[in-house]
Amino acid sequence: GQQLNQSPQSMFIQEGEDVSMNCTSSSIFNTWLWYKQEPGEGPVLLIALYKAGELTSNGRLTAQFGITRKDSFLNISASIPSDVGIYFCAGPDSGTYKYIFGTGTRLKVLA
Amino acid sequence: IAGITQAPTSQILAAGRRMTLRCTQDMRHNAMYWYRQDLGLGLRLIHYSNTAGTTGKGEVPDGYSVSRANTDDFPLTLASAVPSQTSVYFCASSEEGSSDTGELFFGEGSRLTVL
Numbered sequence: 001g002q003q004l005n006q007s008p009q010s011m012f013i014q015e016g017e018d019v020s021m022n023c024t025s026s027s028i029f030n031t032w033l034w035y036k037q038e039p040g041e042g043p044v045l046l047i048a049l050y051k052a053g054e055l056t057s058n059g060r061l062t063a064q065f066g067i068t069r070k071d072s073f074l075n076i077s078a079s080i081p082s083d084v085g086i087y088f089c090a091g092p093d094s095g096t097y098k099y100i101f102g103t104g105t106r107l108k109v110l111a
Numbered sequence: 112i113a114g115i116t117q118a119p120t121s122q123i124l125a126a127g128r129r130m131t132l133r134c135t136q137d138m139r140h141n142a143m144y145w146y147r148q149d150l151g152l153g154l155r156l157i158h159y160s161n162t163a164g165t166t167g168k169g170e171v172p173d174g175y176s177v178s179r180a181n182t183d184d185f186p187l188t189l190a191s192a193v194p195s196q197t198s199v200y201f202c203a204s205s206e207e208g209s210s211d212t213g214e215l216f217f218g219e220g221s222r223l224t225v226l
Contacts, residue, residue, distance in 0.1 A: 031212045042201055042217040050212060094211035098169070099144070101154050
């Protein structure tokens, strides 16, 4: 079945720095979703992308739907301590209509 | 805005006991899902329902059952809990289950410990 490869696995950055992470798939996706999960909480949807090439922002977060439809990128600008958490990508499998998840990027922000 | 409500938030359970995790959504979404999340294994689909009255098996359905009597509720039952079912369980929903587009929303999770 489809898999989503996410990188990097973890990042330690200084407050104020920009962050970039990406997801790649072996197959085409028609939707890319980006989530943040904090300890003890459920995943929260940050951004949804529906069109190849689409660039969407949500505050300091910007995500892009890759032209090939096999990848997506999430950028966080001017990171702050509350950005700490695990970020993961996801998308519905066009064959089964179930969701496939990336392995996650663990972000730690040093004040 | 409630979205998806799960109960209980946390539970410790003796092995062999029956347990039902409750999930209610107020978004009138057709599709609902149950996942378990374990360290190093990510989110794994247990059961899903594309619409009221229908259910399907996910990747790890053994030991679990679900029902979907109406649009809003999707309870997950462990008939006879075992320690390997210790996990964090997330209920989720999306507007349509039979689509390759659409946003997936999660509840806050139910942390279950089976001793």
